Amino acid sequence: MKKVWLALLVIGCLGLATIAQTELPADVQAWVNNVRAKYAGVTIRVSATPHPSIEAFKAMTPEFTALTGIKVEYDEVGPVELREQHFAAHTAGTGAFDVLMTDGFWIEEYAQKGVIEPLRSYLENPELTPAWFDWEDILPAYRDTISSVKGEPYGVVTAGESRFIAYRKDLFEKYGIRPPTTTEELLEAAKFFNGREPGLYGFVSRAARGIYFASGWLHILYQFSDGWIDQKTGKVIADTPPVIESLKYWVELLRQGPPDIATYTHEEASSAFMAGKAALWFDATAIAGWLIDPAKSKVYDKVGFLPPPVGPNGWYGGLAGWNFAISSDSRNKGAAWAYIVWMTSKFNAKKYLACGGVENRVSVLQDPEVTSRNPELYSALLKTFEAAANLAKKGMKWIPPTWLSFGVLDIMGDYGNMALMGELTPEEACKRAAAELRALFGQ
Amino acid sequence: MTCPVLCGKHSVGIANVKKEIRFAIWAVTPATVAVVLLSIACFSLLFYLCFLSLPSGVSWSERQFVGFQNFTRVFSRPETLQSLFLSFAYPIIVTVGALLVGFCVALIVVNRSPRLKPIFVAAIIVPQVIPMLAAGVMWKLIFNTEFGVLNYFLANLFQVRINWLGAASPALFAVILVDIWRSSGFMGLVCLAAMEALPKELFEAASIDGANFLQQIRHIMLPLLFPVILMACILQLVASLHAFDHIFIMTTGGPGSATSLLSLAAYRIGIARGMLGEGSVYALILSILALIVSYGPIRLLRRQFK
Numbered sequence: 001m002k003k004v005w006l007a008l009l010v011i012g013c014l015g016l017a018t019i020a021q022t023e024l025p026a027d028v029q030a031w032v033n034n035v036r037a038k039y040a041g042v043t044i045r046v047s048a049t050p051h052p053s054i055e056a057f058k059a060m061t062p063e064f065t066a067l068t069g070i071k072v073e074y075d076e077v078g079p080v081e082l083r084e085q086h087f088a089a090h091t092a093g094t095g096a097f098d099v100l101m102t103d104g105f106w107i108e109e110y111a112q113k114g115v116i117e118p119l120r121s122y123l124e125n126p127e128l129t130p131a132w133f134d135w136e137d138i139l140p141a142y143r144d145t146i147s148s149v150k151g152e153p154y155g156v157v158t159a160g161e162s163r164f165i166a167y168r169k170d171l172f173e174k175y176g177i178r179p180p181t182t183t184e185e186l187l188e189a190a191k192f193f194n195g196r197e198p199g200l201y202g203f204v205s206r207a208a209r210g211i212y213f214a215s216g217w218l219h220i221l222y223q224f225s226d227g228w229i230d231q232k233t234g235k236v237i238a239d240t241p242p243v244i245e246s247l248k249y250w251v252e253l254l255r256q257g258p259p260d261i262a263t264y265t266h267e268e269a270s271s272a273f274m275a276g277k278a279a280l281w282f283d284a285t286a287i288a289g290w291l292i293d294p295a296k297s298k299v300y301d302k303v304g305f306l307p308p309p310v311g312p313n314g315w316y317g318g319l320a321g322w323n324f325a326i327s328s329d330s331r332n333k334g335a336a337w338a339y340i341v342w343m344t345s346k347f348n349a350k351k352y353l354a355c356g357g358v359e360n361r362v363s364v365l366q367d368p369e370v371t372s373r374n375p376e377l378y379s380a381l382l383k384t385f386e387a388a389a390n391l392a393k394k395g396m397k398w399i400p401p402t403w404l405s406f407g408v409l410d411i412m413g414d415y416g417n418m419a420l421m422g423e424l425t426p427e428e429a430c431k432r433a434a435a436e437l438r439a440l441f442g443q
Numbered sequence: 444m445t446c447p448v449l450c451g452k453h454s455v456g457i458a459n460v461k462k463e464i465r466f467a468i469w470a471v472t473p474a475t476v477a478v479v480l481l482s483i484a485c486f487s488l489l490f491y492l493c494f495l496s497l498p499s500g501v502s503w504s505e506r507q508f509v510g511f512q513n514f515t516r517v518f519s520r521p522e523t524l525q526s527l528f529l530s531f532a533y534p535i536i537v538t539v540g541a542l543l544v545g546f547c548v549a550l551i552v553v554n555r556s557p558r559l560k561p562i563f564v565a566a567i568i569v570p571q572v573i574p575m576l577a578a579g580v581m582w583k584l585i586f587n588t589e590f591g592v593l594n595y596f597l598a599n600l601f602q603v604r605i606n607w608l609g610a611a612s613p614a615l616f617a618v619i620l621v622d623i624w625r626s627s628g629f630m631g632l633v634c635l636a637a638m639e640a641l642p643k644e645l646f647e648a649a650s651i652d653g654a655n656f657l658q659q660i661r662h663i664m665l666p667l668l669f670p671v672i673l674m675a676c677i678l679q680l681v682a683s684l685h686a687f688d689h690i691f692i693m694t695t696g697g698p699g700s701a702t703s704l705l706s707l708a709a710y711r712i713g714i715a716r717g718m719l720g721e722g723s724v725y726a727l728i729l730s731i732l733a734l735i736v737s738y739g740p741i742r743l744l745r746r747q748f749k
Contacts, residue, residue, distance in 0.1 A: 084714055199589075209697040210715065260588040260609025262698035277589060404498075410716045421611065421699030439516060440718075 024067075028347060031130045032067045039335040040069025046324075046339075047086060048101035049079045052289050053159035053322060056357035057343050064342050070335050079103065079265075080211060083406065086327075090115045095329040098336035102155050102325045104146030105211070105399050105406060111149040112403040116325035119153045122337050129337075134346035137361045141388060145319050145397055155323025156344045159358040161286040162308075162384040163219045163318040168279050169304040171200075179304065183223055183249060183311040186280070190256035193279035202256030204269040204278040207420060211406070212265050214413030216254075218318060218398065219282050221246050222391060223311020228412055228437065231396050236443060238412065239434035242313065247426040251419050262420050274298060282308075285381055286321065286358045292374065293356075305380035308387050317387030319398045321358075404440055411436045486730065492723035513720040517728075522700045523708070526725075530705040530732055533619065534683035538676050540623040545630025546672075550660075552631075553638045564635070571628035579692030582621045583608065586693070608694055611701035618690045618702050625689075626679055637671040638664070670744065677740045684733050705729040 024032065048054045054074065061072050075097065077085055083106055089096045090113070102110055110116045122128050123135055135143070135153075142160035147153055165186070167179055171193060180186040194202030206216040221227060225242030229235070237243065254261055258272060266283050270290055273281040274297035281291070294300045308317045324340045326333050342348065349361050350370070359365050359381070371378040391398055400408050412433050419429035437443075493514065496507040517523055545567070552563040570578070585593050586607035597603045607613045641664065649659050665672075687706040690696065696703035696711060703711075705725050713722015 080715060087717075209695055209699070210711070258589060258609070259606035260698075263608050263694060272589065275589070407716050407718070410711070414711075417697055418699045421697075421701070423611075423699040 025132070025347075027130060028132055031132075031341075034127070035068045035070070035335075035338045039332070039338060041071075042069075042332050042335045043071040043073060044098040044330075044332050044335050044339055045073045045075055045096065046099040046101065047075050047077075047082065047089075047097040047327075049082045050076055051101075051159060051322065052286060052356050053358050054101070056352050056355035057158070059355040060343060060348065060351060064339065068338060068342070070339060072339060086110070086115055087113075089327070090329060093329055095327070095331045097327050098330040098332050099339060100325045100327050101158070102323045104320045104323065105215075105409060107146065107154055107323065107325070108149050108401065109403040109406060110325065111152070111154050114328055116154050117328050117330075117333065119156070119326070122326075123153060128334070129341060132345055132347040133341050134361075134363075137346045137363050139360060139362055139365070139385075141319055141385060141392070142321060142360060145392070146321050146399070147323050155325040156340055157360045158322050158324050158344055159286045160321035160360045161284040161318070161358065162320070162381075162388050163283060164285055164288075164308055164380055164384045165306040166273065166281040166283075166288065166291050167304050167306060168276075168299060168302055170299075170302040171196075171279050172304075179306050180280075180309055181306070183220060183309045186282075186309045187249065187253055187256075190253055190280055194256040196279075199277060201258050201272070201278045203253055203280045203282070204257050204261065204264065204272045205254065205282045206266045206269050207254050207257075207261045207264050207417065209262070209417035210413040211409045212413060213416045213420070214409040215320075216282075217247065217250050217412065217416055219308065220250055220253075220311060222313065222316040222396075222398070223309065224249065224313050226313070227396070227400065228408060228433075229400050229402065231401060234402075234441070236434050236437040236441065238437055239431045244427050244430045245312075247416060247419055247430055250416070251426060254420055262417060274300075284320070285384060288377060289356055289358075292377070305377050307380055307383035314390065315387050316391045316398075317384045319388045319391070321360075402441075407440050408437060411440065489723050489726055489730070492719060493727055495720045495723075497719045498717050509720065513724045517712075517721055517724045522703060523725075525700055526703050526705050526708045527728065527732075529615075529703065530684060530729065531736070533622075533686065533704060534680045534736060536619055537622045537626060537683040537686070538679045540619070541626035541630045541679060542672065542676060544623060544627040545632075546634050548627065548631045549634035549638055552635055564632075567628045567631040569628070570625045571632075573625075575625065575688035576692060578621065578625060579689035582617070582689065583693045586617050609698055611699060614694050614698055614701050618686075618693055621689050621693070622683060622686055626683070630675055630679065633671060633675040634668065637668050641667055673740055673744050677737050677744065680736050680740070681733055684729065684736060705732070 046057075054076065058074060065071055075085075082101065083103070086097070086100055086102075100110075100116060102116060107116075111118070129135070138147075138157055139160060142157040143153070144151075146160065147155040147157050165180070167189075171177075172179060172189075175192070175196070177189055177192060178185070180189045190202035192202070193200060196202075205219065206212040221243070224246035225240065226237065228238040228243060230237050258264075258277065261269075264272075266287060269281065269283055270287055272278050274291060276299050288305065290296050291303050292300045297303070308315070324344065326336045326340070330336050343352065344360070346361060346363060349364050350367075353359060353364060353370065359370070364370055365378065365382070388398065399405055402408065415424065415429040415433040415436075418424045419426045424432065494508055494510060496509045496512070497503075497505075548563065548567050552560055552567075573581075585591050588594060588604065588606050588609060591607070593607070594604050597605065605613055607617050645663050645667075646659050649663055654662065685706055686704060687710065690702050690704065690707060691710070694702045696707035705728055709722045709725035709729065711722075712725060713719050716722075
């Protein structure tokens with residue numbers, strides 16, 4: 001028995017050595033050697049939230065550490081607490097974290113307050129950023145919106161996402177219902193399936209008070225209106241009839257969901273869908289992988305995907321997601337950047353995807369080897385990006401372009417949740433929220 | 444007639460006690476001074492923050508004095524009154540509930556055989572040692588409408604499924620229940636320790652005189668335990684006023700504003716929304732409420748010791 005264990009240990013070590021010494025292209029090896037010479041033995045800390053992208057990076061970390069000698073520690077908290085953790089660390093100036101997982105909703109605020117480093121000098125230095133990283137290969141929609149502030153890059157997208165619909169193909173086929181393409185059809189389908197079978201609800205999405213509700217409301221906000229804030233003048237328009245209409249619609253749609261949907265984050269919504277409790281799900285494209293993962297989802301082989309619906313105001317999609325950014329307080333900025341380069345490079349893009357990561361690059365979305373795995377998913381993804389591009393054509397951003405965006409989302413989400421609970425009518429909720437927004441902006 | 448030997452010894456005894464008291468005062472003075480100074484400093488800073496506009500992440504030097512603007516904004520929100528009412532009622536309900544449960548458990552334990560006592564004591568200590576954040580996660584799963592074990596039993600036994608955390612009243616009931624579950628341990632331990640210190644002869648004498656169990660509790664046990672129970676209630680009231688952890692995990696103050704106590708409002712507005720000035724106003728109101736709620740019992744306690 002002892003000999004068996006010894007044999008296994010030797011094989012394991014040989015395996016590790018093999019990984020470490022796998023033949024890398026010459027330019028990659030040169031970069032690895034350079035990084036190893038400078039940063040071997042350094043430990044960096046990544047502040048993150050549980051997400052498929054982080055699971056993928058953790059799976060890729062042993063190879064990174066074996067090659068570069070840089071050790072990586074992950075500190076994970078909930079998405080809302082993550083922002084507070086970043087601000088607390090920045091205010092204290094401890095340099096507790098080196099790499100910050102930064103939501104596209106926060107990046108403008110982070111840049112304004114000096115929480116993260118501008119990246120232009122890193123990107124333009126070929127010694128720090130080799131050609132095989134390929135910044136231009138990152139989807140421009142992500143690169144130029146959620147990763148940049150006024151044209152300056154502050155983050156590298158790790159999990160760019162839009163928002164689309166997943167639906168139970170088996171149920172739609174069983175009852176002969178056409179997959180919805182408009183907001184009206186979506187609501188009708190949700191109402192049809194709600195309670196249609198024991199334990200089945202019509203619709204799930206995120207609806208917990210605060211940023212979760214607001215983030216869900218954004219799925220259809222632009223289908224009805226031009227948003228909560230006029231992006232040309234900066235005036236608050238959250239109490240205008242189109243916005244009220246959008247909230248009425250969203251509340252009615254959420255009411256086709258489980259009775260406790262008012263407490264749902266994206267995790268509960270996805271869990272409910274994966275457990276077969278809902279006919280329709282509307283959430284982040286980055287989570288789609290969970291829904292079709294046999295290890296996680298009971299309905300993995302019954303899921304179809306659809307782009308966001310067309311609404312009275314047009315057809316628009318979201319552009320959001322997560323980035324990796326360098327903390328301005330980091331004492332290991334070079335090592336942090338080396339980590340970001342390795343994990344998000346074009347060279348490792350397929351490996352990242354294979355480990356459960358998200359498609360962020362043009363080359364990946366155009367690769368037949370990738371798209372053939374789930375043609376319906378990728379077709380829906382491409383249509384979703386098309387919808388998202390429509391907003392950009394209007395000169396607008398999906399995330400309110402202000403460094404106070406978190407406060408905007410928190411206020412809209414609080415009052416939206418109260419409307420869902422029936423504490424306020426949608427009109428009252430929008431009026432009160434607009435008053436708070438005006439106070440926030442000093443209007 | 445003097446008694447030099449006995450009187451001399453009596454004088455020495457009093458002198459020793461006075462010496463011990465002086466030593467005790469000196470011993471606690473440094474810690475007391477430190478606590479008082481820290482409290483004054485923190486409270487002064489809190490008070491000052493109430494008059495500032497200081498978004499989170501902005502440096503201290505960029506603060507702006509805005510007068511009573513933060514107070515106006517806080518009190519113009521209708522939810523503030525609800526938070527105030529909740530923060531007044533919640534600690535009273537939790538304290539009374541925890542006291543009833545803790546007292547009953549202690550009464551059972553003190554009358555049990557020595558072999559069963561450790562089991563009961565462990566049962567009331569366990570909720571105390573679980574961190575409230577972890578307890579919140581545990582109870583959130585228990586109360587889950589679709590997957591929770593509570594609804595599983597209710598559905599199988601009574602064909603009933605309650606929307607625990609998604610409806611206003613059940614959500615409030617749920618967070619109160621969790622706090623009572625946790626706080627009963629503390630109350631139970633205090634009552635148990637006090638009960639065990641009571642002289643058994645009193646109860647034996649009462650029993651001989653014909654007093655039944657309930658009469659003994661009402662006329663002997665409760666009056667003797669009153670100062671200890673009062674002290675425990677004061678501590679519990681203040682602790683419950685600051686309840687945050689499990690409510691944040693279970694409901695984040697929702698659904699709507701159903702469980703939004705002042706502590707959660709202070710966090711939401713001050714930290715999550717980044718408006719430190721307005722968040723400080725909520726914290727100030729909470730501090731004043733703590734003084735009001737604890738004033739009555741403290742006065743009662745002082746009278747007891749006079």
